Amino acid sequence: MTRTVQSEHEHEYDVVVLGAGPVGENVVDRVRAAGLSAAIVESELIGGECSYWACMPSKALLRPVIARSDARRVAGLRASADRPLDVQEILAHRDEVVGNWTDDGQVDWLESIGARIFRGHGRLVGPRRVEVAAPEGERHVLTARHAVAVCTGSRAVLPDLPGLxxxxxxxxxxxxxxxxxxxxxxxxxxxxxxxxxxxxxxxxxxxxxxxxxxxxxxxxxxxxxxxxxxxxxxxxxxxxxxxxxxxxxxxxxxxxxxxxxxxxxxxxxxxxxxxxxGRAPRTEDLGLETVGLKPGSWLDVDDSLRVVGTDWLYAVGDVNHRALLTHQGKYQARIAGAAIAARAQGDGSLDASGWGPYAATADHAAVPQVVFSDPEAAAVGLSLAEAEQAGHRVRAVDLDMRQVAGAGLYAQGYQGHARMVVDLDREVILGASFVGPGIGELVHSATVAVVGEVPIARLWHAVPSYPTLSEAWLRLLEAYRG
CATH class of the missing domain: 3.50.50.60 (FAD/NAD(P)-binding domain)
Structure with missing residues (x-):
C-alpha cells in the first residue's frame, strides 16, 4: 500500500496576515514600510471581497444607472437618456473592473513591496503560529515573531429556511x-x-x-x-x-x-x-480554539486593533464588527500596521500612556457611508435617535434640498433632504445625513466637521462655493440660527 506524505515547510516572519483583501493588504503595506518582514495568506483571490464581489463590481453596475437617471433630470438630455441601458456593455465593463476575476495585478503589487504570499487555507495552531494547507498539498507552518493579524472579513448569511x-x-x-x-x-x-x-x-x-x-x-x-x-x-x-x-x-x-x-x-x-x-465573520475555521477564542465569533479588540486578552493577535476590518465598510477596514489596517511596527520596535509608550495616534477613534464617532442608490444616501456620525440614546442634549436641523440653488441646477425637479445633529452644550455637529442625487460627495465635508469637532461658530466661515450642493451647509447653519 502506497502512502502519500505531504511535504511540510517551516517559515518565520515578523508579521503573518490571514486574509489578502484590502484590509490585509494595508496591514502588510504598513509593516513592510516599517522594515518588518511579512507573509500574507489567502485562500481565494488576492484583493478580497471588495475587489471582486462587493464594492468594485457593485459600483460598476450602479454608475451607469445613476448617470442615466441624473441625465433624465437635465434639460436637453432627457430624450437622449430615455433609452434602455446597454446591459451587456455594463456587464462587460464590470468584468473588466474586477479583472475578469483574476488577481495578477494584486499579486504583482504585494510582491513589489516584498511581501510573501501563501495561497491556501490558513488557520492558527497556537500562539503566533499559522498552518497553511496549500492547494498543491503542501503544508506550511508560519511563525510570527511579533504579530498575527486576522483580516478574513465577513460572509453573507443565509437564514435557516425550509427549501432555501x-x-x-x-x-x-x-x-x-x-x-x-x-x-x-x-x-x-x-x-x-x-x-x-x-x-x-x-x-x-x-x-x-x-x-x-x-x-x-x-x-x-x-x-x-x-x-x-x-x-x-x-x-x-x-x-x-x-x-x-x-x-x-x-x-x-x-x-x-x-x-x-x-x-x-x-x-x-x-x-x-x-x-x-446580514453578514457573519469568516472566523469559523481559523483555529481560534487553539488560542482560547470561540470559532465563528466576532473578535473583540482594543483601539489599536489588538484582540483583547492577547499581546500578539490583531483582528482588523469586518472580523471585529466595528464597522463593516471597506474604507473603515483600511483605516483600521493603517493604524494596526503602525501599532504592530511600533510595538515590534520597542515603543513602550503605546501601552504605558495610551495608544495616541495608534487608536482607531473614528470607529466610535465618525463612520461615513454612502449608499449608491437612486437617489444616493449618505451619513456620518450619530443619527438623532442615536445621539439622544447616548445622552446628548441635541437638536436636529433639517433642510429640504430644494432650498439650495445648486440642487435645482444639478437636476430639475430635485428631491432631497439633509439633516445635521447638533450638540447644544458644545455647539458642534455629532452627525449628518443626506439623501438626494449627487449627495455622496457631501459626506466627506460632514466627516471633517464631525471628526474635527468644528464649532458651529467657525463653520460660518467655511464658505461653500455657489452654486453647488455644498450650499446645503449654509442653509443648515441659517436654519440652526433661526
Whole structure:
C-alpha cells in the first residue's frame, strides 16, 4: 500500500496576515514600510471581497444607472437618456473592473513591496503560529515573531429556511457577478446590499419585489433617508413590501420559478431571489480554539486593533464588527500596521500612556457611508435617535434640498433632504445625513466637521462655493440660527 506524505515547510516572519483583501493588504503595506518582514495568506483571490464581489463590481453596475437617471433630470438630455441601458456593455465593463476575476495585478503589487504570499487555507495552531494547507498539498507552518493579524472579513448569511438550499438563492456575491438579468427578482432585506442591488437590476430590466421585515429601507440611517429611496424605487415600478417575514422558499426544479412563502401564507413568485439579510465573520475555521477564542465569533479588540486578552493577535476590518465598510477596514489596517511596527520596535509608550495616534477613534464617532442608490444616501456620525440614546442634549436641523440653488441646477425637479445633529452644550455637529442625487460627495465635508469637532461658530466661515450642493451647509447653519 502506497502512502502519500505531504511535504511540510517551516517559515518565520515578523508579521503573518490571514486574509489578502484590502484590509490585509494595508496591514502588510504598513509593516513592510516599517522594515518588518511579512507573509500574507489567502485562500481565494488576492484583493478580497471588495475587489471582486462587493464594492468594485457593485459600483460598476450602479454608475451607469445613476448617470442615466441624473441625465433624465437635465434639460436637453432627457430624450437622449430615455433609452434602455446597454446591459451587456455594463456587464462587460464590470468584468473588466474586477479583472475578469483574476488577481495578477494584486499579486504583482504585494510582491513589489516584498511581501510573501501563501495561497491556501490558513488557520492558527497556537500562539503566533499559522498552518497553511496549500492547494498543491503542501503544508506550511508560519511563525510570527511579533504579530498575527486576522483580516478574513465577513460572509453573507443565509437564514435557516425550509427549501432555501435547493432554491440556489443569490447572495451579494451572485448579485454582483451574475451575467443574465432575471425577469423577476425578489430581494429579501432592505439594507444597503438589498437597496443597491434592487436599484441596479431593476434598471437592467428585472421586475423587482423587495420583502422587508422592518418598517422601511436603510434602517440604520435616519428614517427620512429610507423613505426617499423607497419612494423613488416605487415610482420607477419596484414593489416594496414592509413588515413581512419569509417562512420558506420553493424552487420548481433547478432552474424553474422560485416561490418565496411569507408568514401568514401569502407568497411571491420570481425567477431569482436575493437574500441580503446580514453578514457573519469568516472566523469559523481559523483555529481560534487553539488560542482560547470561540470559532465563528466576532473578535473583540482594543483601539489599536489588538484582540483583547492577547499581546500578539490583531483582528482588523469586518472580523471585529466595528464597522463593516471597506474604507473603515483600511483605516483600521493603517493604524494596526503602525501599532504592530511600533510595538515590534520597542515603543513602550503605546501601552504605558495610551495608544495616541495608534487608536482607531473614528470607529466610535465618525463612520461615513454612502449608499449608491437612486437617489444616493449618505451619513456620518450619530443619527438623532442615536445621539439622544447616548445622552446628548441635541437638536436636529433639517433642510429640504430644494432650498439650495445648486440642487435645482444639478437636476430639475430635485428631491432631497439633509439633516445635521447638533450638540447644544458644545455647539458642534455629532452627525449628518443626506439623501438626494449627487449627495455622496457631501459626506466627506460632514466627516471633517464631525471628526474635527468644528464649532458651529467657525463653520460660518467655511464658505461653500455657489452654486453647488455644498450650499446645503449654509442653509443648515441659517436654519440652526433661526
Amino acid at each position: 438550499p435547493g432554491a440556489h438563492p443569490w447572495t451579494s456575491r451572485e448579485a454582483t457577478s451574475a451575467d443574465q438579468v432575471p425577469g423577476r427578482l425578489i430581494v429579501v432585506g432592505g439594507g444597503v446590499v438589498g437597496v443597491e442591488m434592487a436599484t441596479a437590476w431593476h434598471a437592467f430590466g428585472a421586475q423587482v419585489t423587495m420583502l422587508v421585515r422592518g418598517e422601511g429601507l436603510l434602517p440604520r440611517m435616519e428614517p427620512f433617508v429610507g423613505e426617499h429611496v423607497a419612494a423613488a424605487l416605487t415610482a420607477r415600478g419596484a414593489e416594496i413590501r414592509t413588515g413581512v417575514s419569509v417562512s420558506a422558499v420553493v424552487r420548481d426544479g433547478s432552474t424553474g420559478p422560485v416561490t418565496v412563502v411569507l408568514e401568514g401564507g401569502d407568497s411571491v413568485e420570481g425567477d431569482q431571489v436575493l437574500f441580503a439579510t
